[in-house]
Amino acid sequence: MIYSYYPGCTLKDRAKEMDKYARASAAALGIELREIPEWQCCGAVYPQASDEIASRLSAVRALMNTEEGKLVTMCSACHHVIKRTNYDWNRDADFRMKATNYMKPEVPYDGSTQVLHFLEVIRDEIGFEELKKKVVNPLTGRKIGAFYGCMVLRPGKELAFDDPENPQIIEDFIRALGAEPVKYPYRNECCGAYVALENKNCAETQVDRALNSAIANGCEELITACPLCMYNLVENATRHKLPVRYFTELLAEALGVKEG
Amino acid sequence: MENHVQMLTETALRISGVNPQKCMKCGKCSGTCPSYDAMEYHPHQFVAMVEKGQIEKLMESDSIYMCLSCMACVERCPRGVEPGKLVEAVRLMKIRQQDQNRKNGNDIAAFADENVPQQLLMAAMRKYRK
């Protein structure tokens, strides 16, 4: 099975390992992630105002360049921006018209691309039961918490990723890899996001609360799908600390493709 | 002057898609806001103040840069008011004005170090400047 793949900027640099492990794991799972040509930065944040057209164009280009019909994303932020832009495309005629007029593509985008987070591919296309069968190195005994953050979950109506108030996809993922998922209440709250740049305090408060909650509930390590959550959880952790990994690293480890 | 405020208000409501009249003033948004203490004006106040013609006070407040865009208020609002979208609209109306960037590109680039992810810098570019 071949999927179009949008890695995003951070995965080409600070989060290289997330990309590396994703590709290795995908191969082990028998799927190919085919990077789409000439992709551009998604913009990192979804522009919420309806008259922001230009800031959504790179996402439209990615959607348009998806040859395989299904576009796989890895980074929560890229997923968020591209998924919501696709949602807009199929519902907001004004945006569709303005974007098309600006880009003047040979063939206008028909809105048919399906945006899938790699976790969704695993859940909906491969299935956790299948994944379980491919695990060669079960992570038995490890107590792992999921840090969902905001971007993959909200707004639930548009992302349609999982129940935004009680998500379980990453817990199911952890379980499939042989480890013990640990639920804690702050797993779907904000890490402090981009405000960390000028308001470290806010990020520290958020991260402190999340880590405290994770540790109190028995987490020994965390996984995330978001490089920004990763940054905050590691760099802005003051009082409490936990090892944090990308979910793809955990996957690669369980599939036995982490080294090499 | 009144016309100016009216125009700002109308624009904010149009581009955010927020209808303040749907608000039942329950305060759920401010109860769930992770950035509450960093804000001078809180999410429910954005809704109330825009409705009452006080959008300029919001535009002049640092509160517009404190919103984390976490969308907790958008998700949890029982009336579908979605205050976070209004905060974003007010912020855009501020930085879309001439010379009203909170930070320029160089300021943001200066934050780059070996750990800061590209995503964070890019987000700042979008949130603080036009």
Next chain:
Amino acid sequence: MQKIGVFVCWCGSNIAGTVDVEAVSEAMKSVPGVVYSANYQYMCSAAGQKLIADAIHEHHLDGIVVASCSPRMHENTFRKTAEAAGLNPYMVEIANIREQCSWIHKDKEEGTAKAIVLARTAVAKLLHNKPLQAGTSAVTKRALVIGGGIAGIQTALDVADAGYEVDIVEQRPTIGGRMAQLDKTFPTLDCSACILTPKMVEASQNEKINIISYAKVEKVDGFVGNFKATIRKKARFVDETKCTGCSLCMSKCPSKKGKDEFNMEMNNRPAIYIPFAQAIPNVAVIDPEQCLKLKTGKCGLCEKVCTAGAINYKQQDELIEREYGAIVVATGFKPIDPSPLNEYGYADNADVITSLELERLMNAAGPTKGTLLRPSDLQHPHEIVFIQCVGSRCDENTKRGKPYCSKICCMYTAKHAMLIRDKYPDTKVHVFYIDVRTPGKNFDEFYRRAVEQYGVDYIKGMVGKVAKEGDKLMVRGSDLINNQQVEIAADLVVLATAIEPDPTARSIGTMLTASMDTNDFFTEAHAKLRPVESPTAGIFLSGVAQGPKDVPETVAQASAAAAKVIGLLAKDHLVTNPCVAYSNELLCNGCSQCEKVCPYGAITYIEKEVRGPGVREVRRIAQVNPAVCQGCGACTVTCPSGAMDLKGFANKQIMAEVDAICL
């Protein structure tokens, strides 16, 4: 040519303000068939009706058009006027120039022009009217009450008191409903069981009342006065006539993993059980999902210990068929499941509970014997947070709950807060609220007492997150009055969850063809003037099935419904609506389309010899039971051969109306 009179009503300024009534009555004079036209201030008044009667006599009218308000309002009035003046009442047509014209128009010229069209249309139809004779049908003098909560019990008691037989069909093994689960009732704080159980006993001892518990109504046919219901009485594996309710079986039953429904599943019960001590009937029931004997064939302990020999593992469901004149829907409510709103943490924390669960935790017969202990560790909570409006008052597009106010939560939360502060003065109690709604006798005084006398801390604001931290529940919310975000370390969090109709309501509504709103509450025939009747004749509404209400309101409505039932059952015969469908035998091709669309089951097919010009053969043709037909017209528009028609609303009449509009 018929002689028609037109009577244009001003309705004070309601119509005359936007419609030139003089011009309308003048214009009608030139409409073919109209021999008399007049206008008057209030046509429905005694003087107005006399004006009509006089004109009928003086001008020998064959039919009249009254251009006035909606026919729902006064069609009956004018039919009676006409009948008293010697006209057939079905020779009356109403042109609705109020709701459909004056009230929705602002421009008088436009309003007048439209009123003329509407009146002309009514004349066009009337020219094709034929006198109709209403028939009669007998009334079965027995009522069916669906639901045995306080609403159903009260209705049944009142109907029985008037001397009529009543069957209560209750889906659970006992009657009593939600009220039986409550600890105390507001605003008097009397014990719920103390006032309910005597009524339950009264119902069970009343000769006219027959309680069919652990049962459901499976099928209802017929029509007002003549319903026929099939009731499935589920096998309880215990002979009701033998069981003495001694409860010995309960203590011996080795399977104890059943969830105690009566205690909101907060503790376990045996596979054989009596829901609560005062249950009516006080008879055990076996849960077949839990019973070892029924599941594995091994055990049979209860049979051995039962001295009355009441246990019967082979008992089967029983079908009861019975006829009724009236049916009362008293299906009640349940609290919503707050799990999807998991920012409150209900799905993850034992100590986040609903208000109904709290009722059981405070009740002497509850899982903690009335001592308030939190579920997780059975410790006494010292700081309690109540959250109001959980899943109520939500915009429907958000999918975060119900669009309506659940009405009872403000008061029961004040009650809970007050009772806790009274019994456990060392406990801090906070209530997050959006508005405190207390319209009711002595209600606001009650709420103020909670604040002023009992020191309950009311916080204007909503909660954003409840998160477990150690053995505390951190409740973060807004305090709008103090312009603060607050965080309270609570031991127990109580959610005032919205209430919704019982899950069975929708299927019962469909079965009875009783209309419901989008929230599955039963719709009343008129929101103000006929609040306890369904628009479907013979179906009456009692209690929360119609909309959220508290105990006193439920009882009042239950008695009101009973009064309506008694009014119906007191009649020996009912006048039937003559505006029913009929099939033209010569045109009917026996296709059965009409039978399929008829919502009332009024159409059957018969083999009949059809005689007409050049025709004499036996054919399969549709036949309408005029007693069952409600005149909805679904068959007339479905019939491909035009054989079905509706008396009073014939195709010819409708077409004449359309033509008159298009003139």
